[in-house]
Amino acid sequence: MLILAWGRVVSVGALVDAVWGDRPPTTARTQVAICIGALRKAFKQAGVEDDIISTAHPGYRLETARSETDALEFTSMVSDAAAAVRGSRLDDASALYTRALALWKGPALAGVTGQPVEDEATRLEERRLSAYKAWSDVDLALGRHQELIPELTAVAQNYPLDEQLRHNLMLAQYRAGRRGEATEGFRSWRRYFVDELGLEPSPVIQELHNAILRDEPGLALPAESAPPPETRFVPAELPPDAAAFQGREAELAQLDTLLDRPPAGQPTALGFVTGVAGVGKTALVVHWAHRAAGQFPDGQLYADFSGGDGDQPPMSAHALIERFLRALGVPGEQIPADPGARESLYRSVLAERRVLVVLDNVSGVEEVLPLVPGSGRCCVLVTSREQLDHLAVGGAVRVGLGLMSEAEAERLIARIAGEERVAADPSAVRELFRLCDGLPLALRIAAARLAVKRHWSVAHLVHRLSDERRRLDELSTGGIGVRASFAVSYRGLPKKAGRMYRRLGLLNVPDFTAWAGAALLDVSPGEAEDLIERLVDANLLTVTGTDATGTLRYGLHDLLRLYARELAQSEESEEERDEARGRVLRTLLTLAEEGHRREYGGDFSVIHGSTPRRPLDPALVDGLLRSPLKWFDAERSALVALLVQACDLGLDELAWDLAMSSVVLFETRADYDNWRLVAQRALEAAQKSGNRRGEAAMWYELGSVEMFQQRFDRAVPLFEVALGLFEEVGEVHGHALTLRNLAIVHRVRGDLVSAMGKLSAARDVLHEVGDASAEAHALGQMAQIELDWGNADEAVTLSREAVRIATGLGETRGAAQALNRLAGAYLRQGRYDAAEESYQWVLRLVREKGDSRGEAYALLGLGETHVVAERYPAAEQVLLEALRLTHRVNDLFLLARVNLTLGRCNVRLGRPDRAGQFLTLARSLFRQMDSPAGEQQAAREMAALGGGAPRDLLKVC
Structure with a gap:
């Protein structure tokens, strides 16, 4: 196989x-x-x-290697022999057929079973039979009838039902003077033929038998030589091979399969090479065609459909057929004017020839089909910036040419600019590769500039290319350039698709989905997707994959983005550009706000700015936000990039609003880096424009980031700045949210009285403004303080109220937090079964949402329940799973508590060394977070070991 x-x-x-x-x-x-x-x-x-x-x-x-495969070697020799026959080189043809047939050592693939292999064996055997018949035709024409008889007799016996073999054997016997053998052999063979098939032999072989009986003169080999063969032109139209061609070994191997010649009667071998402008389609095809030219002894035809520089219209297929016919030696007066008759003549001329036809820069099926020969002897190789899916016929070889790899690019630059330039600064070469987007045309131009500018270092060229406004200008030399290459693809776009491409260049996003394209053009998502797919077909966009919601995502290569942006700036007004970007940003804000609302059960724990939302079709919103967190996950990179772009454009009100509406993503996924980034950039934009309310909101978010990372000493001053600004602008809701978070920090640091006072004040405001979710959260924090004071009954009361509010809202997240706190209160009451049941409920809720942090907290609580209930093995198992999750979510406070509880569990299990390791780490973490209460708990447990701290303490730390 x-x-x-x-x-x-x-x-x-x-x-x-x-x-x-x-x-x-x-x-x-x-x-x-x-x-x-x-x-x-x-x-x-x-x-x-x-x-x-x-x-x-x-x-x-x-x-x-191909030469090591005898079946392919046989096929190649037989094809060359056929070409020799067409060129009237009969001696060469006979020698090639003889060598090809000598490769056979019995039946093909003898003894191997299996339907695919047996089918292939049958096909090979048919080709062997065809070769025998062609060889006998040639040797008869050469007058070698005497030498032909022994082997042809054996072959005819092996294929007793083949009439042509019997015909040639009879003719050879007659010409060798063995007339009796010829006629007797025919009579015996006829009886067998009739017995086996119930048919009479064909009229042709019966006429030969009758002619032998009559000794007709026409059976003898003519004494005089046949007239000289018609002179055939052998065109060689391939452009010069690309200088310093590098890499593409896999793609060249794919094209090599075109040389596996199909049997007679099969369709012409077709190859399609597609890819973005400048990716090296022509270079690859021309390089391969030069390598394979020897396999096409009757010539190579070439046509470029781009119209040269793109300013001239390309030649029509009708006109090109005339040019090809002339190249093949047909006089002009013999070429019909009628297109159909001209195509027929073209296919007739190629019917007995093996010709390679290269059609470069094809844009449509109408350019290709008239130029496909009808014979399987020929091969057609097409390059296109379009996908040409409607030409994906069975058996065609399709090569989707991608960007160069970094290693291939390095070798290319070294060959053009010099090994020493690459060796001198490898990091600059890697950056050059990135700036050129891995595009071979851009890399060749850059390397050519280095070759000419010997006084430039690679780093110097990188510096020049780093300016996005000049990059396309820099990547031009000798009359060719990346911009000109892209222009050919752009000019071929329908009007609306061209507008879509231009406007996509306005977005600084790594990828996007159809809703963004719909907003850019103010059209429906369905129409936007059709236009986007048209750009994919033109290789101006790439499909980057399918996101977590099952939606297709698309992307622009950097150089194509720069070109699209240039077009937008030159062909659209500033007002049109601003409106297009604004629709995308306001659509994103609408979706983020609705995603937050669906995840929180309402518009809770957030304040909003005054930017108008963009009205959207409810069906579109429902489709995108079936799972809000999955949507946020899918759009995370694009959301961050667009928020930063909004800041750069001075849209500070939209930016801080979008940052706050997206907190559910960053908080749930513990994505602190992006949370901090968007809050910081939105803060800077708000400060620049004097937006005090937006500034307060972003100080609050920055404090929340630090709080979630348990860096309480950093969080406190940020919350205090936010409190002051919220008071200044009269924003009571934002002030209450900040007061709640500041209270949490005070609670963790042990200042329970201050924390309770702040929470009580915050709860009153949150209740008044209708932020039920934040109110439930504040109640849960108050319940925790009651637990810390030892008031388990009061804690249960507060927790039940928090659960009631959260579950009434249908808010999974808030309900999980409130239930978690209620379970802890039950545990303090000694109601272990109730605590375990509540923690299991929490686990179901958070696992449905994919909330790893929530799952880790619930597992911690369940483990604590098992420890208190003296179910130590079960506790250890649950706590180790919590530890695994905790490392994933990067929560120091949670990590400290899990280690503390594992230490307590191992103390009870009688493992002092292992317990000491967990407790030492817990104490260190609590100290790092400035949590005296936690540090004291760890110290008390260590004391229970009798001073048995681990000997290898340094290693543990």
Whole structure:
């Protein structure tokens, strides 16, 4: 199977099907792997050092050279022999057929079973038979009838029903003076033929028999030579091979499969190379065509459909056929004017020839189809910036050409600009690769500039390219450039698709979905997706994948983004650009606010700015926000990038509002870096414009980031600034939220009286403004303080009220937090079963939401319950799972508590060394967070060990 698919990957599934058919054993895939290992070992034992069989998803590939595969060598020789016949080089043809047939050592793939292999064996045997018949035709024409008879007799016996073999044998026998053998052989063969098939032989062979009986003169080989063959022109139109061509080995191997010549009567071999402008499609195809030119002895035709520099209209297929016919030697007066007749003549001329036809920069199917020969002897290779999906015919080889790898780019630059330039500053070369977007055209231009400017270092060119406004200007040399290459693709776009491409360049996002395109053009998402897919087909956009919501995401390469932005600036007014960007940003704000509302159960724990929301179709909102957190996850990178862009554009009111509406993502996913980034950038934008309310909101968010990371000493001054600004502008809701968070910090640091006072004041305001979720959270914090004071009954009362409010809102997150606190209160009351039931409820809620932090807290509470209930093995198991999750969410306070509880558990299990390790780490973490109460708890547990701190304390720390 690997040999038959030379150079191509054979999937494991195909191998299983070939061996076992539709009833594979359960161990089939394992057996395939074992067999592959044995094959590799056999090659090694035979002295082959290279890796002949490589693993390549979804299976394996044979890497041996084509010349090592006898079936391909046979096919190549037979094709060359046929070309020699067409060129009237009969001696060469006879020698090639003889060598090709000598490669056979019996039936093809003898003894190997399995339907795919048996089918291939049948096909090879048919090709062998065809070669025998062609060889006998040639040797008869050369007058070698005497030498031909022995082998042709044996072959005719092996294929007793083949009339052409019998015909040629009879003719050879007659010409060798063995007339009796010819006629007697025919009579015996006829009886067998009729008995086997119930048919009479064809009129052609019966006429030969009658002619032999009559000794007709026409059977003898003419004494005089045949007239000289018609002179055939052999066009060689390929452009020069690309200088310093590098890499693309996998793509070249794909194109090599075009040389696996199809049997007679099969369609022409077709290859399609597609990719973004400047990716090197023409260079790849021309390089391969030069490599393969020897396989096409009747010539190579080439046409560029781009119209040269793109300013001239491309030649039509009708006109191009005339040019190709002239190149193939057809006189102009013999070329019909009628397009249909001209196509027919073109296919007739190519019918007996093996010609490579290269069609470069094709934009549509109408340019390709008239130029496809009807014969399987020829090969057509097409390059296009379009996908040309409607030409994805069965058996066609399709190569989607991607960007260069960093290693390939480094070798290319070294070959053009010099090895010493690359060796002198490898980091600058890597940055050059990034700035050129891995685009071969851009890299060649950059390397050419370095080759000319010998006094420039790579770092100097990188510095020049770093200015986005000049980058496309820099990447031009010798009349060619990246901008000109992109322009050809852009000019071919319909009007609306062109506008979509331009406006996408206005967004500084790594990727996007159709809703963003819809906002840019103010059209429906369905229409936007159609336009975006048109840009994908033109290779101006790429599909980056499918996000967590199952939505397709798209992206622009950096250079294409710069070109799109240039077009937007030159072809659209500033007002149009601002309106397009504004629609996207306001759509994002609308979705983020609604996502927050759905996740929190309402518009809670947040304040908003005055930016008008963009009205959206409810069906669109429901479709995008089926799972709000998944949507936030999918849009995270784009959201951060657009928020930063809003700050750069001076849209401070929108920026801080969007930052606050998105906190649910950053908080739930413990994404502190992006949370801090957006809050800081929005703060700077608000300060620059004098937006005091927005500034207060972002000081509050920055304090919250520090609080969630348990850096309480940093959080306090940030909250205090926010409190002052909220008081200044009269923002009571924001003030209450900040007061609540400041109270949490005081509670953790042990100042319970101050914390309770702040929480009580915050709760009153939160109740008054209708922020039920934040109110429930404040009640939960008050319950925790009551627990810290030892008032378990009061804590249960407060917690139940928090649960009532949160569950009434349908807010999963708030309900989970309130239930977690209630379970802790039950634990203090000694109601272990009630506590465990509540923690299990919390686990169900947070796992549904994918809330790892919430899950870790619930597991901690469940572990504490088991410890108090003296179920130590169960406690240890749950707490170790909590520890694993805690490391993922990066919560120091949670980490300290889990270690503290694991220490207590191991004390009870009688493992002093292990207990000491957990407790020492817990004490260190509490001290780091300035939490005296926690530090004291850890110290008390360590004292219970009798001073048994771990000996290897330094290692633990």
